[in-house]
């Protein structure tokens with residue numbers, strides 16, 4: 001358990017160094033057994049933790065070992081473990097670009113990069129839920145039932161894994177993907193992989209491909225081309241209609 005505590009401290013440091021958390025944001029947990037979980041304490045900077053900032057709790061969130069109170073987002077972590085018995089670690093942070101998408105209410109659910117599709121699945125955006133409540137815990141656990149990364153509306157991101165390092169690296173991948181998605185939106189185009197291509201990716205792994213929308217996103221209105229003559233005719237018709245109305 002001491003080794004896992006050290007790993008939690010290390011991951012906290014990396015989250016802070018990469019700017020994924022500010023002040024006391026974020027929380028980390030690791031499943032030790034069905035009824036024992038190590039988690040970060042509430043009110044501590046993830047960049048400067050020592051072993052007293054990691055506490056042991058049971059599956060109801062009761063403190064088993066440690067002098068500090070467990071993270072206020074612990075219900076969210078416990079709900080995820082309940083929903084996904086393959087998950088052994090959960091990382092929650094507020095990486096700026098991914099959180100920007102979450103605050104803008106924009107999903108990153110397009111199949112753009114093969115590695116991201118294989119690692120995270122389809123990154124969905126959950127509806128908003130109040131921090132630290134059972135409501136948020138339920139929403140997140142539901143959202144992450146099929147994927148390994150999730151955006152929390154107006155809040156941040158959650159990733160899961162079969163080890164703490166895997167959950168952490170998925171957070172890096174999620175933020176990296178958010179940056180790349182942002183660039184495609186700035187450039188005004190997204191070349192999206194079709195469901196057939198995505199199915200081919202998963203053919204080797206033996207697991208089922210997640211469903212993706214094959215429509216490009218970003219453009220609120222459809223673009224179309226119009227010749228100068230067409231435009232002149234449309235304007236001419238409109239003026240004619242206005243004139244006719246005035247005649248009445």
Ligand SMILES: [Zn+2]
Pocket residue numbers: 025026092093094155156
């Ligand atoms: Zn948070």
